[in-house]
Amino acid sequence: MSAATTSSNAPADHLAPVYAQFPLQITDARGVFLHKPDGGKVLDLYGGHAVAALGYGHPRWVEALTEQAKSLCFQSNAVALDVRRRAATRLAKFCGLGLDTVFFVNSGAEANENALKLACKMTGGTQVIAVEGSFHGRTAAAGAVTWGADKKWYGFPNTPFEVKFIKPTTTAAELSALINDQTAAVIVEPVQGVAGAVDMPKEFLQALRFRCSENGSVLIFDEVQCGFGRTGHPFAANMYEVTPDIITTAKALGGGFPVSAMLVADHVAPYLKMDSLGTTFGGGPMACAIVETVVDIIESEGLLKNVQQRSAEIRETCMVGPVVGSQGAGLLLGLRTSRPAKDVQAELLKLDILTGTSADPNILRILAPFVLESEHVELLRKALARLPK
Template identity: 80%
Template sequence: MTNVVPLRPSATPAAPLQDHLAPVFAQFPLEVVDAQGVSLHTPDGRKVLDLYGGHAVAALGYNHPRWVEALTQQARQLCFQSNAVPLDVRRRAAAKLANFCGLGLDTIFFVNSGAEANENALKLAFKMTNGTEVIAVEGSFHGRTAAAGAVTWGAEKKWYGFPGKPFEVKFIKPSEAHKLATMVNDRTAAVIVEPVQGVAGALDLPKEFLQALRTRCSENGSILIFDEVQCGVGRTGYPFAANMYGITPDIITTAKALGAGFPVSAVLVADHVAEYMKIDSLGTTFGAGPMACAVVEAVIDIIESENLLENVRARSAEIREKCVVGPVVGTQGAGLLLGLRTSRPAKDVQAELLKLDILTGTSGDPNVVRILAPFVLGSEHVEQLRDALKRIGK
């Protein structure tokens, strides 16, 4: 057994923590006490327009009465039972999600987070094939767990932390579709891609590249996984980015907007993938709990009945038309996963917008401010953003 060498105490003791939370997140200079609609409220009475949405989670904004009612009613009725107990609310949520997607990915596995959904999708791909590697796309972000982190661009150098990856990973640029004929081969279990990259700066990938991935995976028998953790469930103005592009992958993973504030994610699979989902092949403790399923059902019903897909597309068009002002020189992305390309550092623009009571995000691109607004955003909020951008200037 290798001897474990104890760590020496630091010569300069670290400053004591202000609380008991691990200091692993950079935080906005913003304290929030409650929220309503698309507004965050601070202890000192500020009303902040939230165009960040808790990192694309708060799809319905805050305190939506039907979301609150669905969660409250289910909590009173039955707060939890595992997948070992069949539940009608679970069956209803799965049917609702499959029908909403409408691409024939009709078998649903509910779990808890985007990373967990991607872990299970990759596991399925390896079970189905004799492959030993995965192809991912430069700029990608798929999660911080072992397999999901392995296919995340830049993770190994920044934060991966594990002594080795669980499989071989190769990265491809969206401009390198011509390389697919050789890159995707008999060793390739899966290709995983965000059709609209989130952390990279709300970057919508070329349709020709995604179509080439679909074609080559079909030719080779590899599994095409669309990671729609951030861009799915209405975020692009379509049920999924796959619908927007007109391309059907073998697996879609999704989370964030799916629960609109409640932790839940899902793996949606085609019939030929579902054949490999046997008893005990996958598992989860909290996934598909009744409260999560009640929320999923409510979120999709609200999106459909309140015409929020149409609203997302309309507000996206307004932002593209009206908000290329001040430091913004262009836009990218889709729906309300938008990148505002800036003439100066995005972090500075973000800080100045926050001083004017507008919260936005940044990204892996130092010149992109990210918009991840709730689907209930109004034209008046777009005008507020436009006026603020004009005010801070170039």
């Protein structure tokens, strides 16, 4: 049967049915609240998979996007743009780790894809090491280093390189044997997101840094979810005081506008030759205007400190009802539940609080906007206290 005659198989809304969706309808949003058609509102502690870092409708974010759209909505990287230069400079300075060369793309998976490609090109290695529990994206290389993808959704017949997964408890001595002359890169989320806000041991990250430097392998920190302020630091690398060779970041970087970036160290930058990487939409003027503005908002409004304070409040006050512990960092928090987290999530949503779950069935994930206030934490505490233990 030809494609032209199979339209009866399409879903009624014509959208591919590949997403599980919350039993929730919204009309718009403001601040940290989603608005429902009936006039009710939902406290959003999930932020669209950690994207809505400034909440919704932040006036400076809206103004920056509007003004840039009016003046120049798009030009490719074939045209030099001052807004692109300013955004890269501002991002590198915000990071503050000497990863001073920036390549803008569109999504976290695309940033990771380019980082892995660059590492393989640099080293000639044929192997990449990743960490159990990781999630790095759904493209060919990023999906290959995502834990469990081969058994669930990885659709390619072969991975672009050999992949080995290690535990975050792997010792320095064991790393000496595992990271060898075939190892192009080690990629790690310093705080794993999908796994359930799992913060890596500092000594593990330090051991990775030492062994990669010793061996000539590239250490990549995937900070797509945990980076750009979410831990209460510019990046988790700053928090851990471990500097990788490459940081990838996205999600909060645009506060709702699609943009991602790869930040590379000075010794990596010379491998970025003409035409070695490319993108059509990456580094567009609207994305860059937003990056510059989001950095400015985070710094001028003291949002890193706010993230740390609200995180501490949640850990101190929300160990009630079914919550028995916490993990993670900043506003990438995992609340450990005595009952299945999916049940707790559903019960909270009935009380107009949106949270997330994770690969760990007993972890409720908090990915709240950086503008969260104490009164919002109190709403969560009260709701949790109402739930059965």
